[in-house]
Amino acid sequence: MNFKHLKYFVATAETGQVSRAAKLLSISQSSVTGSVRELEAILGVTLFERRAQGMELTKAGREFLQVARDILEKVDAAHQIERGTSDIAGTLTVAASYTVIGYFLPYHLGRLAQLYPRIDIRIVELNRQSIEEQLLRGQIDMAVALTSNIHREGIETVTLLKSPRRVWVPAGHAFCDGGEVSLNRIAKEPYVMLTVDEAAHSSMKYWNRHNAHPNIKLRTSSVEAVRSLVANGQGVTILSDMVYRPWSLEGRRIETVSTDVEVPTMDVGLAFSRAIALTPAMKALKSYFTSAFLSPKLQF
Template identity: 30%
Template sequence: MNFTLRQLQYFKAVAEQRNFGRAAQVCHVSQPALSVQIRALEEMLGGPLFERRARDILLTPLGRDVLGLAQQVLQTAERLDRFARDASGGHRSLSLGLIPTMAPYLLPGVLAALRAGDVSLRVQIREARTERLLELLRRGEIDAAVLALPSGVEGLHEEPLFEDRFLLAGSASRLKSLTNSPEALRPTDLKTTQLMLLEDGHCLTDQALEVCGQDRTSAGIDMGASSLATLSRLVAAGFGLTLMPELAAYSESEMVPGLRLLRFTEPQPARTVGLVRRASTSGDGWFDDLTRVIRQVGEEIVEQTRAGVPLSSGARGRQEKGPG
């Protein structure tokens, strides 16, 4: 059977776009040229891959079976191509994904440390939400991802890196109104009308709702911000309160002078920052090295924050100053 990678790429594009014209545009070829290759692939495989409708295209049972295999072949070919390019140039490569609530704060230190350890290492960064990173990891488009554990996905090797505790962030006046009993400040005591969170789809939003004992149907919760930077500026201006990870707290406090932080009483709510890879992928030392670098950078950041934001009990004056 003499099918080509190009035919598999065209087939995959049609399956994803569900339209021959759009698939041809994605593949940068004419529609007739793409159709010829698809028909040739169907002839070799012994049946139609698509149900061709007037306004839509669906995979046939044969097409569904072939798609999974085609994706595996293309992923392997991409990795082989990348390996060949790196080997010929004397370089190694690493494709790393991070979620948006971690990437801006970890990347500067992590990239500097990786560069210092191996100047020939080529690092490709993908910033995306957890669901997207897990899909990229499954498809072999990234080698590892930094996200909150557990991922809830089978077939992954998960390595915990450090604990990232949640702080309460807001303006000085809003936090002052909550400190009548600072020794008893808990996330579940926050009123829904006070909470501002990231837009739906961010795992940090799910985590914040869980620790506050709320859900998406709770009245008054504002879920619309697209980044922690936006949230920081909104709550610093007095538009409610939010939960801020220690990983982001120091940087956001430096950038937003009006932002104040308050630490919850024990047990403090937190997320576990972790590094994941496919269980089928050999670590070969690179994963251990990457784990060590990210853990060291992350722990330094959160320790810096912890030095500036003490426990709420008996520490009102220092809390209102925030880190730095």
């Protein structure tokens, strides 16, 4: 196994298509396909299901994705240390929503502190409506938020990560035995509805689009409560891979299953007002995130 195997695998997983990964990496599609197949042979597992709409990660693929990202990020961090830190200085007030603060931002704040020690980043937790209002009023500089929820005129967004949504079920559930599952089958199960960050509103959009209705047993703003309830057999839910963890707080296993209809991804990214010019500190923050998620890295 080498770094190219990991890099090509991550690019394919994040873009969902070999053609997009090849374009991102500026290489041929055959190179990406060959590398992924070599990696699967080395690991002895299938990492992707090849479908008409693209490449979908298997359960093994989703588990290996985090490992691959960790390895590449640590190597990239070592390279950044060699290059030294930046002299860019300033204070940034950055808003973030609940989900982003809990499941996306902490690692990157550590990296930013290493790379830009003279930038004072002050984080405030806000909901989507407050983020939009304060960006337009100039009360905050930028936001790291669920860009799939932001559609306000005058706000520019840069999506960094598209996190697929899947069904969460307890270990041994019947859904684990039959491949993709329909919303009508899910509707027959008790359903735990997450409400934080407009999750319930986002969920009902695709439920209504397919003329199906979840059998909601409980609504909660706590991701950990959802995790525990599902793990203990009290219901199922549909949530994104970004907040998925295979174990509940009680140590019970949670599995994920894909749906047979397209469920919108949960998109995470940057948001800022189009009416203001980006300061050097704001440009540094934007450059860090776009480089980390949207640019080819680690040219081995």
